[in-house]
Amino acid sequence: MFKEMNELFNWAWLIPFLPFLSFLLIALVTKRSKRLSSTISILAILTSFGLSIAIGLGVIQSGSQIVDNPVLTKVNWLSIGGLHIDFGTIIDPMSAMMLFVVTLVASMVQIYSIGYMHGDPGYSRYYAFQSLFAASMLGLVLATNLLELFIFWELVGLCSYLLIGFWFQKVSAREAAKKAFITTRVGDFGLLLGILFLYNKFGTLDFYGVNSLSQQIQDFALVGGAGYLTLMAVLVFIGPIGKSGQFPLHVWLPDAMEGPTPVSALIHAATMVVAGVYLVARMFFLFDNASPFALQLVAGLGAFTALFAATIAIAQNDIKRILAYSTLSQLGYMMFALGVGALTASMFHLMTHAFFKALMFLGAGSVIHALHEKQNIWDMGGLWKKMPITGTTFFIGVLAIAGIPPFAGFFSKDEILAGALHSGHYVIFAVGLFTAFLTAFYMSRLFFVAFMGEEKPENHPHESPWVMTVPLLILAFFSVVGGWVALPEHGFGYFVRYGEFHPHEMDWMVASVSIIAGVLGMGLAYITYVKRVIKAENVVARFPGVYKLLKNKYYIDEIYLWLIRNVMDGIVAKVLYWIDLYIVDGVVNGLAAITRGAGGALRRTTTGQLQTYALVIFFAVVVIYLFFALGEGQLSALNPAAMLGGVK
């Protein structure tokens, strides 16, 4: 049985390959035909989706042995000296789960985009980039070694750049694309350093298999290498800080909302930004075997980001930016779940978050589409009546993220909070709980302001076409049922785990606390924005400083701008300019001056005096002769003294 499954798993490379093929086809052949391009792209991703389901079922049938023995299929890609890099696929429950999530959300987003991007002049280009992104993301998920992962990691970053800047005629989109690319590059630099350190130490970059990192790191930790491992873990973690928008490299994600909304749903909510979480989970053996500081850093930074982003989201008015800050906050949730050792919970939240956040982004896209590019929630109002499907599905998403049972977010959030509490991280548990309350509050605020309340007469919203509402319904379905798989009897934790499987009952104490937090948050939003018992304006008037701080996102962008203007441009750049001018250029100019001076001096020897030349030639011959005859002695047969002496 397991062997047959292996046969199936060996074909996993088709999953990223098909979208890549579709990218090539669209870019090279069919880009003139919009309908053909989108059809090819959607067919490719749907086929990948089918394959992912087959592989997911195969993994489930293989039983739990596959957790510790991932199925590796690889071919040698590069062999230089001792460096062997394979390209291949890794099939274990974690990657199978990611494959399912990525292909599902990508399929939904691509179908949705038929409606959303209708009439856009860059329609074919959009689908080409979407396919390339899907291929890269799936390749990243299936990567068997760090270098392969890094290549796809950069490729998804490139696709993110291309799609954020999709409407490149807009200055803000261009700026946002550059900001995203450069900010994540800062993190990638740390990741690359970590990869080099790991390779230097262990001579391999494979995750699993013979002599792989997972084996060597465990042995290395036993002989006291925890300190060195911590350095590498922290370096590797810098990558996820950039990619998954953790503080302080989170600034790019809200700006990334300049891209088309389906792109935000796919890349900047459901898939690419969780690549960092996935990387930490994949490399969990490194973090686990390092000293506790590594995981504490992950947990602390994650919890801080979760709270930090949630507080900003309260004061934002742009529908997409609220969702973006909510994404940051939820990514922080996943990170701190990893940090407290609750890998199962983190992966579970990654999955449910992908469903409900993609759902809400697509819902927001539907609203923006209906209102002709209006994004401020205060310009909306009463949309539920006019857009019943969008409104209902969006409400499901809000309930899911707010942690109301039986929606998906409740189960995963509960698992994370229980994980934090049971591992003794009480502060992080408290932060997580407060964040859950804030999340429920600001998401309900968004919903109540935009979808309820009185209609704005200048708006003439209409429900979106079926290509846009069907993906909403499918994602809503998963947002409802997606959580049940984690119930102990369904065994998500049986498959996606690190180390031993600990079956546990649901902790109803934690669950009820988190439900209370969610309900309180929603209730507070209800009485503030629907019943208007508490007037939001009065609260703002009471705490103008806090409001301004939140509204301006803690002035992080301004601080960065100030730092770049004054420290980078003002000091660092000047020092580097000086070094460039006088040391780098100095060396080059110095070499030129030496050459020039030597030439000037040597040309004086060309006097034009024939007899001087003859004299120089003569003495040169004498010197060469002496060198060989006396110095070397080997050519002493030519010694005329010996010759004359030998003759009578």
Added chain:
Amino acid sequence: MSISVGLGSYLLVGAMLFCLGLYGLFVKRNIIAILMSIELMLNAVNINFVAFSRFTPWADLGTSPFIGQVAAFFVIVVAAAEIAVGLALVIAIYRSRRTTNVDDFNWLKW
């Protein structure tokens, strides 16, 4: 005590001639005298060729017992050609510069 006239004597004559030629090459100012000095050096070489050819056993010479003499004839022919070209150049230079002093032949520099 009689001095046997052996290879050494010929080589000594050759070396002396060569040095005389070299000296002339270095110190003479007249271009014609310099060409003559070069001829002296070439003839010193010819003496060496002929002397080696005469005093080396046939077996060691390899192909021909007269190979040194033949080389000397070649040198004479080449020297004749060289002096012809050299004198032609001297005349050409003299026509334009009105001098045969090599110290004035110094415009080919820098």
